[in-house]
Amino acid sequence: MSSSRSQTPTKRLLNELQTYQSDPNDALVELGPVSDNELTHWTAVMKGVPGTAYEGGRWKLDIRIPSNYPNAPPEVKFVTRICHPNVNFKTGEICLDLLKTSWSPAYTITTTLTSIQQLLTSAEPDSPLNVDIAQLFRLGDFVGAEALIRYYTESERWEGRQSV
Amino acid sequence: MNSTYDIPDSTDWLKTSLSAFEPLEAALRCQVCKDFYDTPMITTCSHTFCSLCIRRCLASDGKCPICRSSDQADKLRKNGAVQEIVDSFQAARPAALKLAREDVALREEHGAPKRMLKRKLDDTDLEEAEEQRPKQSRRTRSQNRVQDSSPPRLEVIDLDEDYEDDNGLVKCPVCNIRMKEESIWSHLDKCDGQSKPSSGRNSRSRSTPSVTNLLQRTPEKEPASALARLPQLNYSLLKENALRKKLQDLGIPALGSKQLLIKRHVEWGNLWNSNCDSARPRTKRELLKDLDTWERSQGGGAPNPAAVVMKKDFDGNGWATSNKSQFDELIANARRKRTPVEKVEMKEDAVDKMETTAAETREFYDNSNLHNDLRRPSEGNEDALSIIREKADQANLDGLTSRSIVNLASRANAHVNTVDEDVFLDAPRDEFIGNSLDSPLHN
Numbered sequence: 170m171s172s173s174r175s176q177t178p179t180k181r182l183l184n185e186l187q188t189y190q191s192d193p194n195d196a197l198v199e200l201g202p203v204s205d206n207e208l209t210h211w212t213a214v215m216k217g218v219p220g221t222a223y224e225g226g227r228w229k230l231d232i233r234i235p236s237n238y239p240n241a242p243p244e245v246k247f248v249t250r251i252c253h254p255n256v257n258f259k260t261g262e263i264c265l266d267l268l269k270t271s272w273s274p275a276y277t278i279t280t281t282l283t284s285i286q287q288l289l290t291s292a293e294p295d296s297p298l299n300v301d302i303a304q305l306f307r308l309g310d311f312v313g314a315e316a317l318i319r320y321y322t323e324s325e326r327w328e329g330r331q332s333v
Numbered sequence: 334m335n336s337t338y339d340i341p342d343s344t345d346w347l348k349t350s351l352s353a354f355e356p357l358e359a360a361l362r363c364q365v366c367k368d369f370y371d372t373p374m375i376t377t378c379s380h381t382f383c384s385l386c387i388r389r390c391l392a393s394d395g396k397c398p399i400c401r402s403s404d405q406a407d408k409l410r411k412n413g414a415v416q417e418i419v420d421s422f423q424a425a426r427p428a429a430l431k432l433a434r435e436d437v438a439l440r441e442e443h444g445a446p447k448r449m450l451k452r453k454l455d456d457t458d459l460e461e462a463e464e465q466r467p468k469q470s471r472r473t474r475s476q477n478r479v480q481d482s483s484p485p486r487l488e489v490i491d492l493d494e495d496y497e498d499d500n501g502l503v504k505c506p507v508c509n510i511r512m513k514e515e516s517i518w519s520h521l522d523k524c525d526g527q528s529k530p531s532s533g534r535n536s537r538s539r540s541t542p543s544v545t546n547l548l549q550r551t552p553e554k555e556p557a558s559a560l561a562r563l564p565q566l567n568y569s570l571l572k573e574n575a576l577r578k579k580l581q582d583l584g585i586p587a588l589g590s591k592q593l594l595i596k597r598h599v600e601w602g603n604l605w606n607s608n609c610d611s612a613r614p615r616t617k618r619e620l621l622k623d624l625d626t627w628e629r630s631q632g633g634g635a636p637n638p639a640a641v642v643m644k645k646d647f648d649g650n651g652w653a654t655s656n657k658s659q660f661d662e663l664i665a666n667a668r669r670k671r672t673p674v675e676k677v678e679m680k681e682d683a684v685d686k687m688e689t690t691a692a693e694t695r696e697f698y699d700n701s702n703l704h705n706d707l708r709r710p711s712e713g714n715e716d717a718l719s720i721i722r723e724k725a726d727q728a729n730l731d732g733l734t735s736r737s738i739v740n741l742a743s744r745a746n747a748h749v750n751t752v753d754e755d756v757f758l759d760a761p762r763d764e765f766i767g768n769s770l771d772s773p774l775h776n
Contacts, residue, residue, distance in 0.1 A: 183340050184367045191344035237631050239365060240393050274390055275364040275398040 178238040194279045196286040209234040222318035223289045227327040242272035252321035254292040254303035264298045349433035370419045372611040374409040378402045381412050384607035392599045560609045563602045568595045
């Protein structure tokens with residue numbers, strides 16, 4: 170019982186990892202700590218949603234877990250470049266309220282990543298981090314936007330350690 | 334890490350014959366820590382969390398982690414039913430999981446005959462394992478109604494009790510032993526409330542022992558509830574010293590900034606109050622240990638990159654080695670900047686002669702910024718830099734913090750470009766190059 174009182178996120182992270190391994194997330198190709206020694210630095214590879222412009226894509230994400238997790242959200246960034254109105258093309262920073270103000274300790278790393286995958290198909294062009302693609306969306310040039318997204322999804326595709 | 338890697342988890346059930354237990358176990362786990370509920374508390378929005386988890390959440394943003402409705406820590410209520418379910422589930426879990434896993438193994442060996450029967454038997458065994466209580470009457474029930482979930486079964490038990498009352502015997506309300514109606518009054522006078530092991534037909538219903546347990550446990554619980562919960566403070570109204578005093582009175586560390594004091598007080602309140610909720614309260618010493626762990630991971634002792642250099646036990650040599658490239662760069666920069674001013678050397682010599690004391694030097698600088706360019710001590714720079722390096726090495730060996738090395742390096746830079754005021758304070762102009770390095774170190 171007293172173990173559940175542990176102050177560091179270690180116990181919960183191990184628990185989440187175990188849950189992921191026996192019950193994988195459809196949105197991900199892989200997920201886990203970067204190394205056995207550093208449990209607060211994870212990495213993930215996300216799949217694109219079939220039937221969208223992101224179809225067939227693979228993106229590597231970098232996940233940093235703060236010491237007061239789960240009371241504070243993890244920091245998630247795209248390592249692989251992605252063309253999306255709410256993701257900074259250069260830094261990979263993601264604009265998602267879930268990762269900032271509306272974080273709740275009830276979320277896990279996997280549910281967070283699922284939300285990020287959902288963000289791919291429900292972009293908010295009105296609060297953009299990538300102005301160029303957001304402008305295409307706002308002007309209604311969906312053909313152009315889709316072409317651009319498909320181009321980057323294909324050309325930037327993460328190819329390391331393919332397991333699918 | 335691998336030794337601690339096997340952490341019980343609700344998904345353990347997925348590959349067994351009892352995969353339906355996965356959602357059951359998931360429901361018995363706290364959404365915040367993902368562990369079994371420890372002292373479950375229910376919020377006003379009817380969500381249940383561990384006492385410590387929800388107290389921490391409410392302290393940080395005042396919202397329920399599941400539905401985000403606002404709530405307050407003093408509105409939390411204990412969820413005793415969930416506590417009992419979790420306790421009995423945890424007790425039954427290992428045996429049940431083992432059976433369920435063996436079942437899968439067996440099925441793989443023998444194909445799938447008798448599967449349904451086997452599973453039913455497992456369920457029965459599981460129920461028995463859950464409670465180590467008299468089970469004779471239950472066995473027949475569970476054989477009749479294997480598929481029952483627990484709530485209906487409890488109703489049946491209640492009905493059973495009513496029926497059993499019809500057989501002419503009545504139950505002592507204190508010890509639950511059945512006896513003839515005429516003997517009950519004399520029994521009540523001497524009944525001590527201890528229920529003896531049932532004998533003969535006096536099979537006790539399942540709900541009975543838990544009533545007795547409750548009766549017995551209540552006195553033990555008294556001291557726990559006697560522990561006073563800590564009130565929440567309005568920190569903005571408290572002066573730092575008053576807050577420090579409060580922390581001292583509570584017997585917890587009272588060091589650090591006001592911000593840290595507040596954080597520590599909040600955490601202590603969470604720990605303390607959740608311990609008050611607990612049916613198995615721990616000692617203050619254990620709580621203090623928890624606070625210490627918190628202190629090291631998230632409080633004042635948390636790794637703070639900016640503060641590392643300021644620490645007393647700072648490894649100056651290590652720092653100097655690991656940042657050597659940056660120091661070298663500073664020195665190289667300093668050298669490069671020296672070159673362009675060599676042309677004014679001659680003029681500078683003339684100026685040098687004018688000064689004899691540091692006071693004059695200071696005046697000179699203050700009065701004529703124009704001359705700053707002329708006053709570069711360029712001729713001595715090569716020496717100065719080598720001395721700086723020497724001194725830096727020596728400082729390292731002497732165990733001086735590398736903060737002074739950083740200062741030195743930046744001073745080396747500063748020397749060449751502008752006037753370094755500290756350096757000029759005492760030394761006459763001519764001796765400046767040699768002595769300049771001593772002064773900051775000896776200060």
